[in-house]
Every structure is written in C-alpha cells, then in structure tokens.
Amino acid sequence: MFGGGGMNPRKMKQMMKQMGIDVTELEAEEVIIRTADEELVFDGAQVTRMDAQGQETYQIVGEPTSRPVGAGDASAVEAGEESAGSDIPDSDIQIVAQRAGVGKDEAREALEAENGDLAAAISRLE
Structure with a gap:
C-alpha cells in the first residue's frame, strides 16, 4: 500500500491513524462487480475498507469468476432472496x-x- 516492506504492522497502523486513515476488514461473503459485458463474482474475498479524510476506498483480494450480466439476478429470485x-x-x-x-x-x-x-x-x- 505505502511500500512499507518489512515495517511492523502495528507501527504501520499507528502511522496511518496519525494521518487520519482508518482501515477496517469487512467479512464479505460475496462481492459482485458488474460491467457492461460481464459480472465478476468474488466468493469469500478479503475486503478492506479504508477511510481517509471522508473518502472511502475498498480493496478486494481474491479470485473472481466471470458470468454473463444478469445471470445472478434470476438465481437470486430462484433461491428465494425476494x-x-x-x-x-x-x-x-x-x-x-x-x-x-x-x-x-x-x-x-x-x-x-x-x-x-x-x-x-x-x-x-x-
């Protein structure tokens, strides 16, 4: 992120706090990114939210699977999510x-x- 290399994670977190940056790990079950052509689905991805001066940034780490746009909508209704x-x-x-x-x-x-x-x-x- 900042090129901390071998820096102690606790010290890195302390420095980020001093700069007004708050980092939170989110327990996401699924992350879907929709583009005009496809949906990228991340199951069990590691999601981190960083809040810096009121601007939230999300980082997703994981391997996505690709599916056609709208393929997840029909399955959500069939699975009883409505x-x-x-x-x-x-x-x-x-x-x-x-x-x-x-x-x-x-x-x-x-x-x-x-x-x-x-x-x-x-x-x-x-």
Missing part, C-alpha cells in the same frame, strides 16, 4: 433490521414506506 409479495430483497431487509436493531417485519415495513431506500428506512427506525 420477499414473498414484495419486490424488496431479503438481504435489504436483513441489513435494515440489523442496523436499526428491529425485527424483519418492522424493517420490511420501513423499506416499503421509503420505496426501498436503505438509508431512509434505517433513519426512520432509529
């Missing part, structure tokens, strides 16, 4: 429920009221 009778994905409901500390039904209602806007639904519940 809520019954709603166009709001279960994954969005889980995110809102977890962030706001509420049940899934309450999170679903907030998302429906906010037309699927995650941030607005979380704000509504907090």
